[in-house]
Amino acid sequence: MADNEKSTDIPRPSGPSRRTALRGLAATAGGAALAASVGAGTASATGTHGVRTYILVHGTHSAAAFWTAIGRELALRGHRVVAVDQPLHGTEKFIPKAYQAQDLRALATEPSPVAALTLDDFERRVTGTVRRAARLGGPVVLVGHSMGGLSVSRVANAVPELLSHICYMAAFCPSRTMPSLMDCASSPEGQHALTPLRQVGDPEELGVLRLNWRTSDRRELAAFKEMICADRTDAEFLRVLEGMQTDESMTAYADRAVGRAATWGRVPRTYLRFGKDRTLATQLQDRMIAEADELTPHNRFTVRDFPNAGHLGPSDPTRVTDVLHGLPL
Numbered sequence: 001m002a003d004n005e006k007s008t009d010i011p012r013p014s015g016p017s018r019r020t021a022l023r024g025l026a027a028t029a030g031g032a033a034l035a036a037s038v039g040a041g042t043a044s045a046t047g048t049h050g051v052r053t054y055i056l057v058h059g060t061h062s063a064a065a066f067w068t069a070i071g072r073e074l075a076l077r078g079h080r081v082v083a084v085d086q087p088l089h090g091t092e093k094f095i096p097k098a099y100q101a102q103d104l105r106a107l108a109t110e111p112s113p114v115a116a117l118t119l120d121d122f123e124r125r126v127t128g129t130v131r132r133a134a135r136l137g138g139p140v141v142l143v144g145h146s147m148g149g150l151s152v153s154r155v156a157n158a159v160p161e162l163l164s165h166i167c168y169m170a171a172f173c174p175s176r177t178m179p180s181l182m183d184c185a186s187s188p189e190g191q192h193a194l195t196p197l198r199q200v201g202d203p204e205e206l207g208v209l210r211l212n213w214r215t216s217d218r219r220e221l222a223a224f225k226e227m228i229c230a231d232r233t234d235a236e237f238l239r240v241l242e243g244m245q246t247d248e249s250m251t252a253y254a255d256r257a258v259g260r261a262a263t264w265g266r267v268p269r270t271y272l273r274f275g276k277d278r279t280l281a282t283q284l285q286d287r288m289i290a291e292a293d294e295l296t297p298h299n300r301f302t303v304r305d306f307p308n309a310g311h312l313g314p315s316d317p318t319r320v321t322d323v324l325h326g327l328p329l
Helices: 018-028 064-076 097-101 119-135 148-158 181-186 218-228 234-242 250-254 282-295 317-325
Strands: 053-057 080-084 140-145 165-169 208-210 247-249 269-274 302-306
Touching: 053 064, 053 119, 053 148, 064 080, 064 317, 080 119, 119 140, 119 148, 119 250, 140 148, 148 165, 181 250, 181 282, 208 250, 218 234, 247 250, 269 282, 269 317, 302 317
Parallel strands: 053 080, 053 140, 140 165, 165 269, 269 302
Antiparallel strands: 208 247
């Protein structure tokens, strides 16, 4: 493990603005997979660690491709890896016709099937994958990035007996005081995050938070880069933008996703804390960790701190893979 990573138990604060949160939600995107090279350190998965199945869940406006570099490295270490595309994401992605044409007036009103999605749809997709993986044998580790944390909490409530470990990678972990992603983003701690300069259309009318990642507006592009790729090159940033999708469900943002002590609370859990995250503020990460630990003081988060990482995580995927590979079961 790198010298600047450490395990810590992190304290707690408290806290609620909805309009501001709406603008910030989009940024809690996972981003598409960066063309990061796979580094050295491909230790075998056999021996003390054993072969596991890692199920990886992407964030908002994103897709399974986000996990390409980390998933490749886990597979090279001998593990089974399944990166999940949520409904109407990734290979099922909805692309508005007006987005392709860059007709901004039409884009502001074009209906989206994504508006009908709920967290129940997301949870069913991931739970189904967990059930299939468990039937094939071997321990299952469930990992979520950003909005993917909502699915982690929901699935751990549904099938805790099928999970050997859950991991939140700079991910939302709602609590009783902040039961949804919207509540988390609206909290005083969530207000420290950066937000896009502009949304396309009215989210309440469209039923989705819609962003134009293909904008030619330099100020908007600079805001996107600062939110999700401040620590990356311009070339990497463009690759991330290429993998983003326009729409994310407002209903899913507002749905409840609180882990229950008797189910979620009995699964060993780890939080990968990114110290320079401009999208999911570190203050909010700390509050979510603290409130989860209050619910289950007998089963607290193990926190792995990456003090210099932005929202996409360290540019070297092996640093995250080292932690995932070594999670205790």
